[in-house]
Amino acid sequence: MKSILKTQLVNKFFHDPNEFHVLKDISIEVDKGELVTLVGKSGCGKSTLLYILSTMDRDYKGDLYLDNELMTHKSIDELAAIRNEKIGFVFQFHYLLQEFSCLKNVMIPALRLGKLSPQEIEAKAYERLKTLGLADQALKNASKLSGGQQQRVAIARALINDPLIIMGDEPTGNLDSKNTAIVFEIFKDLAHNAGQTIIAVTHDEDFAQKSDRIIEMKDGMII
Amino acid sequence: MNINTDIAKTYIFAGKKQTAVAGMGVLLGMAIYIFMNCLMLALDRSSTSVIFKNNAHIRVYKEDKMSKPLVNDSTAKYLIINPKVLPKSNTIINPNQVTETILKNKNVTVVTPQVNSSVFYNNGKSQISGIAVGVKPAEANAMYNINSTIVSGDFKSLTSNPNGIVIGVGISTKMNLVVGNNLNLTSAKGVNRTFKVVGIFRSNVRTLDDSKSYINLASAQQLQKEGALYITDITVNIKNPDDAKAVGDEISQVTGYKAESWQEANNSMVTGNKMRNIVGSLVSSLILLVAGFGIYNILNMTVSQKINDIAILKAMGFRGKDVVRIFVTQALAVGILGVIGGVLLATVLISVLQHVYVGGDIGYFPIEFDGSRFLRGIFFGLIITFFAGYFPARKAAKVDPVEIFRK
Numbered sequence: 025m026k027s028i029l030k031t032q033l034v035n036k037f038f039h040d041p042n043e044f045h046v047l048k049d050i051s052i053e054v055d056k057g058e059l060v061t062l063v064g065k066s067g068c069g070k071s072t073l074l075y076i077l078s079t080m081d082r083d084y085k086g087d088l089y090l091d092n093e094l095m096t097h098k099s100i101d102e103l104a105a106i107r108n109e110k111i112g113f114v115f116q117f118h119y120l121l122q123e124f125s126c127l128k129n130v131m132i133p134a135l136r137l138g139k140l141s142p143q144e145i146e147a148k149a150y151e152r153l154k155t156l157g158l159a160d161q162a163l164k165n166a167s168k169l170s171g172g173q174q175q176r177v178a179i180a181r182a183l184i185n186d187p188l189i190i191m192g193d194e195p196t197g198n199l200d201s202k203n204t205a206i207v208f209e210i211f212k213d214l215a216h217n218a219g220q221t222i223i224a225v226t227h228d229e230d231f232a233q234k235s236d237r238i239i240e241m242k243d244g245m246i247i
Numbered sequence: 248m249n250i251n252t253d254i255a256k257t258y259i260f261a262g263k264k265q266t267a268v269a270g271m272g273v274l275l276g277m278a279i280y281i282f283m284n285c286l287m288l289a290l291d292r293s294s295t296s297v298i299f300k301n302n303a304h305i306r307v308y309k310e311d312k313m314s315k316p317l318v319n320d321s322t323a324k325y326l327i328i329n330p331k332v333l334p335k336s337n338t339i340i341n342p343n344q345v346t347e348t349i350l351k352n353k354n355v356t357v358v359t360p361q362v363n364s365s366v367f368y369n370n371g372k373s374q375i376s377g378i379a380v381g382v383k384p385a386e387a388n389a390m391y392n393i394n395s396t397i398v399s400g401d402f403k404s405l406t407s408n409p410n411g412i413v414i415g416v417g418i419s420t421k422m423n424l425v426v427g428n429n430l431n432l433t434s435a436k437g438v439n440r441t442f443k444v445v446g447i448f449r450s451n452v453r454t455l456d457d458s459k460s461y462i463n464l465a466s467a468q469q470l471q472k473e474g475a476l477y478i479t480d481i482t483v484n485i486k487n488p489d490d491a492k493a494v495g496d497e498i499s500q501v502t503g504y505k506a507e508s509w510q511e512a513n514n515s516m517v518t519g520n521k522m523r524n525i526v527g528s529l530v531s532s533l534i535l536l537v538a539g540f541g542i543y544n545i546l547n548m549t550v551s552q553k554i555n556d557i558a559i560l561k562a563m564g565f566r567g568k569d570v571v572r573i574f575v576t577q578a579l580a581v582g583i584l585g586v587i588g589g590v591l592l593a594t595v596l597i598s599v600l601q602h603v604y605v606g607g608d609i610g611y612f613p614i615e616f617d618g619s620r621f622l623r624g625i626f627f628g629l630i631i632t633f634f635a636g637y638f639p640a641r642k643a644a645k646v647d648p649v650e651i652f653r654k
């Protein structure tokens with residue numbers, strides 16, 4: 025299988041308030057089309073690792089490859105362009121822009137990318153919302169939706185640019201079991217049928233068990 | 248529409264009230280700025296126009312010389328000297344040639360000789376002291392525009408009437424004189440002569456109207472018991488009055504006589520104007536700056552409120568400069584609306600006030616439309632809004648999304 029994401033001996037320290045070695049010699053590799061979950065006790069460094077994998081955190085030692093390209097040492101603007109095209113994000117909180125319609129929220133990353141015309145982007149965004157069962161909510165303000173619906177809009181937004189990887193930090197953390205199941209099915213479908221890679225931090229035992237691979241962390245190390 | 252602009256627009260409409268308040272601030276600041284600057288300009292013009300009713304741009308005359316000590320020895324410690332004004336005559340030698348020389352200067356528009364004599368106006372028992380100015384009527388009119396201030400009679404009659412006199416309206420009322428009456432003048436040299444009033448002027452400058460009169464150059468020379476070559480002053484007008492100092496220096500160089508600019512002659516008035524302009528510019532600029540703080544405040548608030556949006560936008564690939572654009576666009580939109588409103592308000596204010604009669608020496612409210620003041624206001628308004636937007640925008644651009652997502 026094709027390797028999509030790889031780290032080599034990634035180490036990270038926090039200096040404030042005390043010197044703290046939060047990630048120790050992290051070397052992992054994730055293949056195309058995999059649905060991987062990242063688990064471990066609270067505070068073991070899952071989120072910290074995910075932010076490094078996502079290229080948002082540049083303050084680490086070691087190497088990070090995305091799509092076989094070295095990310096370490098790239099400039100902030102270069103990384104922004106790479107994230108825009110290749111990575112989708114889903115967080116525990118939806119982070120939708122409240123004043124915009126669901127449709128517009130989904131369109132934003134594609135408008136930034138600028139590869140398609142606004143009309144094409146709108147059609148595509150609508151298509152994504154439809155697959156996620158939100159066709160009738162498209163023109164509503166994002167703030168008017170339920171938590172489960174908002175999280176699905178956030179997923180649609182993460183998908184709009186057909187990213188190589190979708191990263192989730194406890195994407196189902198705020199959802200009930202029914203909505204959690206829906207999100208899992210979406211992820212599984214994306215990985216297995218669309219060939220996209222999913223890396224999700226989760227505390228949900230069931231969610232992790234159903235994934236293709238579990239990466240477990242303890243005290244900043246992979247076990 | 249660009250996505251950055253689109254987001255900026257949505258934020259503006261989401262915070263309509265705040266935007267309106269900030270825009271209102273700019274509008275008022277802008278209007279006050281333009282209004283005050285147009286007012287200062289008009290006040291300047293009206294005060295200089297008062298000056299130019301009585302002063303040429305440059306006055307060329309012979310400066311008094313002080314006597315020099317007889318011994319030029321610095322080692323002599325106890326030399327007693329008592330410098331005095333040399334009792335030389337204060338006339339300009341060969342005035343025609345001096346006039347020719349001055350006329351060669353490219354900036355000069357009018358050159359005319361003048362003889363000032365202090366006189367008493369006598370009419371029956373009443374006596375008023377004043378100044379009779381001996382002029383060449385046509386040239387003097389070109390210089391002071393006396394014709395436009397005539398309320399009775401005619402300034403030009405002076406040319407054809409060697410015994411004619413044009414007096415200030417104050418003299419005419421005090422002495423009960425109308426055009427056609429006779430008026431007796433006594434000069435400081437003791438010469439007595441009767442003139443015929445051919446015109447009365449009202450300059451709206453009290454001191455002039457109460458004491459000044461114009462007579463022919465030859466009559467003034469006779470009052471001084473002097474001949475046709477006796478000229479005390481040569482007055483000069485130039486293209487741009489603001490250059491009077493520089494042109495005066497040039498004239499002084501080539502003629503050897505003192506050439507005093509109107510600014511030097513009216514030092515206290517000129518400094519007063521300068522003070523007023525400094526204070527006015529400062530106050531109006533500060534008001535505009537305060538309007539800028541309004542925008543700054545509201546944008547800072549928006550940045551804090553939208554910090555989650557900024558974080559997710561940056562995560563999704565918006566660069567720092569995209570974020571800067573989003574917020575600067577908001578500031579500029581508010582600023583441009585405010586500036587347009589301010590220009591309109593200032594226009595209305597000025598057009599209304601222009602037609603308000605305040606009376607006195609001033610007449611109509613002194614304010615005028617001046618394109619360059621408008622442009623300067625617009626320029627400063629936009630610059631200030633830009634920076635009022637830029638600083639919060641830069642703060643937004645520096646938001647570290649990881650820090651926000653950890654919360």
Ligand SMILES: Nc1ncnc2c1ncn2[C@@H]1O[C@H](COP(=O)(O)OP(=O)(O)O)[C@@H](O)[C@H]1O
Pocket residue numbers: 038039040041044046064065066067068069070071072073653
């Ligand atoms: N900005 C920071 N400065 C110092 N310590 C931090 C900072 N962020 C997180 N930590 C610490 O790093 C450890 C890992 O945090 P995190 O990656 O959020 O854990 P997890 O997501 O696995 O719960 C925790 O002990 C946390 O207290």
Ligand SMILES: [Mg+2]
Pocket residue numbers: 070071072
């Ligand atoms: Mg975490």
